[in-house]
């Protein structure tokens with residue numbers, strides 16, 4: 001006779017195998033069933049015991065292929081766990097598999113994956129968002145309970161918003177990046193995606209905390225239990241509504257749903273007022289310059305020798321390096337490596353990279369100023385609901401523009417949570433709540449009012 005966990009995890013794999021969503025690149029069925037049986041026997045325990053958890057494919061998992069959605073990492077099986085993977089396993093989670101993503105987390109739709117597009121469970125002709133599209137869709141499509149994504153410029157919150165689930169981008173440094181394959185390391189954080197704020201808070205409790213293996217990690221989370229703050233309510237809080245986040249291109253249904261959300265908070269005892277973050281208009285350009293510069297440097301390690309794809313024979317290392325990268329990287333990755341290399345080259349460095357860093361400081365100051373006046377900022381996560389597959393693939397700039405409301409948050413390093421607040425037709429809409437550095441407890445209690 002099979003036990004309760006074995007049975008429920010077997011059902012999850014059944015559903016995944018029949019699914020049209022394409023949320024996973026690699027399944028971990030054998031090991032998952034073993035863990036489930038061990039939970040049934042009481043041999044494995046913890047805060048996530050027996051829960052089906054999915055992990056984005058740029059987070060390393062010992063013994064399970066980790067591709068970052070790229071051909072260049074085909075066959076790369078890491079010999080170690082990322083710190084977040086280790087923490088999730090330690091709490092007894094059942095790792096279902098590795099989720100699909102835009103190649104090296106570059107994108108907002110998961111259309112840039114070598115392993116095919118991930119479809120939105122609410123409408124299979126639409127994108128699930130990106131770059132953590134598989135992580136968002138697997139949660140929304142009941143193909144796991146909680147997932148881990150990474151957010152460099154919106155990649156946890158965008159799929160959360162498009163798939164009608166909850167996503168948290170923690171304060172920079174709160175969660176260890178050890179074992180997370182780097183895209184733009186000064187911007188990114190690992191974050192939970194879940195169907196409820198309480199599940200997301202639980203996962204944050206598990207993954208947040210100081211890790212000596214990541215020099216940018218801080219100890220702030222070691223003093224806090226996020227799930228303790230769920231029920232604190234919003235009475236007496238002041239919500240700031242940044243006018244720049246309600247700009248051109250905002251879909252009217254999104255605008256209405258977000259305002260309805262703000263009014264709900266108001267009815268529950270929070271005040272609200274309009275505020276301005278005047279440098280928001282420069283965020284998109286600054287973000288893409290910084291992200292591409294960091295990417296061009298980080299991706300140099302994929303040289304055809306150390307990781308993954310290794311085909312053919314060449315005269316020397318230089319030709320191996322060029323050939324494997326030409327074969328292994330997709331178009332968007334090549335575009336960004338070239339633009340990043342250009343922006344960092346002598347003579348252009350000051351004009352582009354340095355200037356973008358100065359803009360970043362101004363954006364940070366906008367937030368510092370706003371949080372002297374308000375407790376939480378509320379805005380649309382994405383300006384529109386999920387778009388159709390193929391709609392933006394020919395136009396990289398229109399894809400980049402989808403991130404206008406998420407990427408300033410990564411430039412400033414502050415935390416943000418996306419929570420479902422309504423629908424446009426049958427497509428879900430996300431409300432974004434942004435807090436000051438380490439204000440996750442405040443965001444969680446505010447978001448919980450929508451549960």
Ligand code: GLN
Pocket residue numbers: 105106107108130131150151152153154155156183291403
């Ligand atoms: N869409 C943004 C980009 O392509 C953000 C991606 C992310 O957060 N990883 O850079």
